[in-house]
Amino acid sequence: MKATAKANTNIALIKYWGKRDEKLFLPMNSSLSVTLDRFYTITTVEFNESFEKDIFFLDNVIASDKEVEKVSKFLDKVRIAAGVTYPALVSSENKVPTAAGFASSASGFAALAAAAAKALQLDLSGRELSVLARQGSGSACRSIYGGFVEWHKGIEADGSDSFANQLLDENAWDFSILSVLVASEQKNVSSRDGMRQTVLTSPFYKGWLDTIEGDLSALRDAIGDRDFDSLGKVMESNALKMHGTMLGAEPPILYWQSGTMDVIHHIQLLRSSGIPVYFTIDAGPNVKVLCMPKHEQIVYESLIKLPKVKKVFTCHPGEGVTYL
Amino acid sequence: MKATAKANTNIALIKYWGKRDEKLFLPMNSSLSVTLDRFYTITTVEFNESFEKDIFFLDNVIASDKEVEKVSKFLDKVRIAAGVTYPALVSSENKVPTAAGFASSASGFAALAAAAAKALQLDLSGRELSVLARQGSGSACRSIYGGFVEWHKGIEADGSDSFANQLLDENAWDFSILSVLVASEQKNVSSRDGMRQTVLTSPFYKGWLDTIEGDLSALRDAIGDRDFDSLGKVMESNALKMHGTMLGAEPPILYWQSGTMDVIHHIQLLRSSGIPVYFTIDAGPNVKVLCMPKHEQIVYESLIKLPKVKKVFTCHPGEGVTYL
Structure with missing residues (x-):
């Protein structure tokens, strides 16, 4: 046993x-x-x-x-x-x-x-x-x-x-996921409380729910087609939408910090220079960045230079549960 | 003539x-x-x-x-x-x-x-x-x-x-309005385009419209009662809600920069120290801060010290059209 x-x-x-x-x-x-x-x-x-x-x-x-x-x-x-x-x-x-x-x-x-x-x-x-x-x-x-x-x-x-x-x-399908740390402090609202507050008070919550099936369907297609740009766009929109939903809560919930904005704008800059790179943000200030393996090094090196970035961890898609 | x-x-x-x-x-x-x-x-x-x-x-x-x-x-x-x-x-x-x-x-x-x-x-x-x-x-x-x-x-x-x-x-009713400059660059999306994009694509737009009358009514009451805290809270929620509405647009619209976050968090810090001070943000990265005249000096001095703050302009309620 x-x-x-x-x-x-x-x-x-x-x-x-x-x-x-x-x-x-x-x-x-x-x-x-x-x-x-x-x-x-x-x-x-x-x-x-x-x-x-x-x-x-x-x-x-x-x-x-x-x-x-x-x-x-x-x-x-x-x-x-x-x-x-x-x-x-x-x-x-x-x-x-x-x-x-x-x-x-x-x-x-x-x-x-x-x-x-x-x-x-x-x-x-x-x-x-x-x-x-x-x-x-x-x-x-x-x-x-x-x-x-x-x-x-x-x-x-x-x-x-x-x-x-x-x-x-x-x-x-392989790509790189970079976890970009801009803050390590305890967040001011737990995910549990943030979710509850959003569901109960945000006038945007219905709009969030209404668009989930569309986002899922677009992302499933992107995965089926191995279409990295489509995946990135849907992922990014969905994350910003989640944070937008929280901004409508009463009182509003804002998990972002200045470093969060710096990373977002840096990703947009990298993208405008021709590198397919996208971000997502959970209920907190840190940013996860997705790019193709061939761009991993250049994306890492440019992110780690940002003044507010404390650390960058690089991952890849991994396996499910295993027994030892 | x-x-x-x-x-x-x-x-x-x-x-x-x-x-x-x-x-x-x-x-x-x-x-x-x-x-x-x-x-x-x-x-x-x-x-x-x-x-x-x-x-x-x-x-x-x-x-x-x-x-x-x-x-x-x-x-x-x-x-x-x-x-x-x-x-x-x-x-x-x-x-x-x-x-x-x-x-x-x-x-x-x-x-x-x-x-x-x-x-x-x-x-x-x-x-x-x-x-x-x-x-x-x-x-x-x-x-x-x-x-x-x-x-x-x-x-x-x-x-x-x-x-x-x-x-x-x-x-x-007098209070102080501090315009806090964190960026002077041209914004990437004009208000006109941002509005259009939000109305046409944001799943949050209906929620925005649905809550306006409530916000207006609460703010009218606050003005009638000269209740600065109520005014500040409604104003702040409404501004964050507007920006949340834009985050739901397709593609998402984000006017904030790192300095925007710094000012917001600084205002929250000042407030937690007991000073009634609130912010609002138009379609851009800069922040407008409201406080009572007796706190104007301390709020100004603490804002101007923030690294990303370029300038702070202080105003007060003013008159309507006059003829010269």
Whole structure:
């Protein structure tokens, strides 16, 4: 009753913004991501009836009560599915530094879901595993698969049809994803609160939802055609639209900082010089930049020179969950 | 048949964004502004049947053909109303430097309308004069009056009910308006094009229109109560909402630069330290900051220290059109 799984983080090209059910992590809109090759979580789960209670080591340190509670609550779903009540020892190695501009919840819950389900020999399909991981953190369902992944929002109240599937293998199309760090401070509004506030108060939220299917369809076409410029344009518009949606919230939500603007304008400048390069921005100030591998070096070198840029991490499309 | 008028520029607290008729400058939404005391245009118009054609001096220099054509087209409206065809000699002194972050079209067409109408003894009411000025540049209709001014969008196709009126005299409530310059370059998308693109393509535009009446009503209340914090909050939300609307356009429109973010975050910092200070941003990167006169000095001094801030101009509510 012990298993180890590794899951990579992912970056949304069509963003997930807004929940229809906060407990089940059911989204208001479908989203589309690419799984990355460099930032991951490795988690070992061992169930044992002789354990007294759930224990959670994060990077070899006992986790806080709050974190243990989150993990326990998630493991309960797996235990219920397996018909057992054994406590678990969970040990996680988190290789998604906050300082790299990625949240670790996606890879964290994908790895936890995979390891726990395997430890209890649940023999879940990819779809079932994505539904399970989703209940720990929404975007975790997309990290089950490698390459390009779509998370279908679903319509059922129990979330059974809110799952992810792979659109294209990570080896089928390569490009470079540069995570450009302009700030490492804690953001002033959490994604959870930002989503809630936007859904409840922004007059733009309906417009956001109304255009998601069009964005998804355009992005699916771009992926099918390996059309980098189309992918970049849709991704960029979608990210700016998400941030626009938040600016309409009451009170308004603004995650951007001066470095964010510098990177955006620099990308526009590079593009006007003929290099196909595009950006996306999650709920925070940092920017992710996409370009073709042949331009990776020149894009990296020009970004790292910007005064407000602290660090640039380069990734590529990566694989889904693996078992170690 | 000669008259001289002076008109101040104005800054919108509830923004005008989007036209329902481009030729008549009819707006999609009503707006609310405060006329300023420091930046103005003085224009002299002389009609004379012995003149060969319209001549337009701008700051003592013969204006370009394009500018003369704009002025002539506007004067035609006045000539038709007066039943004359005399050419005019127009001489304008523009004290609204582009480098101060204000457009000169509002004060420019307000002064031109007032001087031309007076020269031809049209004896227009304030409302009629605002309707005339509006046909040169939308926001010009608000510069006819001093203090707080509302521009009613109207519903008639001929624009006869799209006029401005004064809500509160400039002497009834004083506060400081600081124009914070972070960039002086030409913006990449003109307001005219930005408006059109937003109306045609942004899925947020309906949400923008749907919330205008609420914003106007809240701002009218704030003005009636001399409630500076309420005024500031509504103004700030409305400005961010306008920029959010543009981020939804296709392609997205982003007027902000890194200095814009620095000023916004600095204002939020000042506010969290207990100083009631708020911002608004027109279709460009520069920021206008509102505070109470007793905080003007401290706000000015802290803004001018920001690395990206090039200049800060301080204004106060000012008067409407006057005749010299």
